[in-house]
Amino acid sequence: MSEEIIKDVIIGENEEYIINMGPQHPSTHGVLRFEVCLQGETVKYLIPHIGYIHRGIEKMCEAITYPQIIHLTDRMDYLSAHINNEAVCLCVENALQIEVPERVKYIRTILAELNRIASHQLWWSAFGMDLGALTTFFYGLRDREKILDIFEESFGSRLLHSFIMPGGLMHDVHPNFQKRIKEFIAYFRKKLPEYDQLLTGNIIFQNRSKGIGLMSRETAIAYGVTGPSGRGSGWSCDIRKIAPYSAYDKVQFNEMLETEGDTFARYKVRMREMWESMNILEQLVDNIPEGDYTAKMKPIIKLPVGEYFQRVETARGELAVYIVSDGNKTPYRIKFRTPNFSNLFVMNKITSGYKIADLVAVSGSLDLVIPDIDR
Amino acid sequence: MNSSISKYFSEMFKAIASLWAGMRITGKYFVSPGEIVTQQYPENRATLKMEERFKGEIIMPHDENNLHACTGCGICEMNCPNGSIEIITNRVPNAEGKPERVIDKHIYHLSMCTFCGLCVKTCPSDALAFGQEFEHAVFDRSHLTKVLNQPGSLLRKEAKK
Structure with a gap:
């Protein structure tokens, strides 16, 4: 009996068989398991199994107050911690109809863009490493260290900042903040062309990424694939452009679009976004207005009864926060629409028919952060 | 061809x-x-200096007379999202004979702390601060539970204004 089941499951008709990729596979960057059905080396279908790092953040948020929720949102998409914090803060501020000072808006936008560059640097490092170029890992992390040093000087922590509070910021930024950002931009403008020479033009990398994991614009919209992954398929989905928040309406920037929809297009979008983030930083860093670092807030924040919604653009796509309040100091229900959850489930569609070695390239190009999927 | x-x-x-x-x-x-950007970490321990605002652990600064500023109001305990602060207070009669709240123990569980900084931010008398220590490895988890007020320390009177 058991032998029959094993025979059915492991080698079915047409010589199909199933293997598990993960939950400890290094290229999934976390605890994610793909159940991959193969025929020879070709992927027939793929089922993602999630939940290995589920912590129940949404349920935990129902028991804690709004300022306390901030530190849990850090731990969803830990590579865009500032942007996650900002999403909840904007939602709470909209509900209370508080106008935050201009200085706060500028600093928040600068932090979000710095965080986006740091996130893309880590993605570039890990993506190169997934495809066999170990050197990229060292060079990417070397440059990311400069941003983390800026963060450490101003907020005392490098990865999980919890720096943005409802109504403003935890405390003011360090006096060196502007100087160090300008130093970083000058430094990174010289280093970023090296990324292109090292990896973008590399023939092995191009052969492994061009024409792999094709995602049409229709597929991206149908599955809700946002962020650089969606923009690589030509879908204009940048929340910074569609519904500007913070200081994004005051800066000039372009939305990066590629139309090919393959792994290399998603790669190119992220590389160009790093240049564009530096342009945004240059426009803002000299113009930070003087003023308070926080609006006047009551010590205990209670939202009026109702439903509130806010979306922001993280480094991986659209993060939406939905709060239902019953008038208490804790939310009745809070829901996070995280970008990685939607981006993950397109994997089956875009990897079917490709080889198993391409799976690593495609999942790397979607830039998945697993704690953001499970929450 | x-x-x-x-x-x-x-x-x-x-x-x-x-x-x-x-x-x-x-x-x-x-x-x-x-x-080269790498640091020789255990060798450079003597010269290694963290940033001024580095969130290493929570400390209660004491002055040279062993006085601190904590009144035991419990706002940090209330604001902590994961219960890493416990405050045990005593009622001690003051000079006029009225009972007054004095902290007995300010217990800090480093093992549960997520360094969100809300306790330091909300403390009304600025009694808490972030320390620079970052080497927290110990052999037993119980060593991570710390009592922040030093033995025999008293409340600084000016802080009550």
Whole structure:
């Protein structure tokens, strides 16, 4: 009996068989398991199994107050911690109809863009490493260290900042903040062309990424694939452009679009976004207005009864926060629409028919952060 | 036939050129040790200095007379999202004979702390601060539970204004 089941499951008709990729596979960057059905080396279908790092953040948020929720949102998409914090803060501020000072808006936008560059640097490092170029890992992390040093000087922590509070910021930024950002931009403008020479033009990398994991614009919209992954398929989905928040309406920037929809297009979008983030930083860093670092807030924040919604653009796509309040100091229900959850489930569609070695390239190009999927 | 052979060779040379472009970068760093960014960590412990605002652990600063500023109001305990602060207070009669709240123990569980900074931010008398210590490895988890007020320390009277 058991032998029959094993025979059915492991080698079915047409010589199909199933293997598990993960939950400890290094290229999934976390605890994610793909159940991959193969025929020879070709992927027939793929089922993602999630939940290995589920912590129940949404349920935990129902028991804690709004300022306390901030530190849990850090731990969803830990590579865009500032942007996650900002999403909840904007939602709470909209509900209370508080106008935050201009200085706060500028600093928040600068932090979000710095965080986006740091996130893309880590993605570039890990993506190169997934495809066999170990050197990229060292060079990417070397440059990311400069941003983390800026963060450490101003907020005392490098990865999980919890720096943005409802109504403003935890405390003011360090006096060196502007100087160090300008130093970083000058430094990174010289280093970023090296990324292109090292990896973008590399023939092995191009052969492994061009024409792999094709995602049409229709597929991206149908599955809700946002962020650089969606923009690589030509879908204009940048929340910074569609519904500007913070200081994004005051800066000039372009939305990066590629139309090919393959792994290399998603790669190119992220590389160009790093240049564009530096342009945004240059426009803002000299113009930070003087003023308070926080609006006047009551010590205990209670939202009026109702439903509130806010979306922001993280480094991986659209993060939406939905709060239902019953008038208490804790939310009745809070829901996070995280970008990685939607981006993950397109994997089956875009990897079917490709080889198993391409799976690593495609999942790397979607830039998945697993704690953001499970929450 | 000729075109396919020339294509084969041109692709091969393009590939070699692209590999050479990458190798030039790595070669440049190989021969210029001035660009090395790694730190020799355990050896440079004496000179290693963290940033001024670094969130290493929570401490309660005491002055030279062993006085602190904590009134035991419990706002930090209330604001902590994961219960890493416990405050035990006593009621001690003051000079006028009225009972007054005095902290007995300010217990801090480092093992549960997520360094969100809400306790330091909300403390009304600025009694808490972030310390610079970052080497927190211990052999037993119980060592991570700390009592922040030093033995025999008292409340600084000016802080009550």
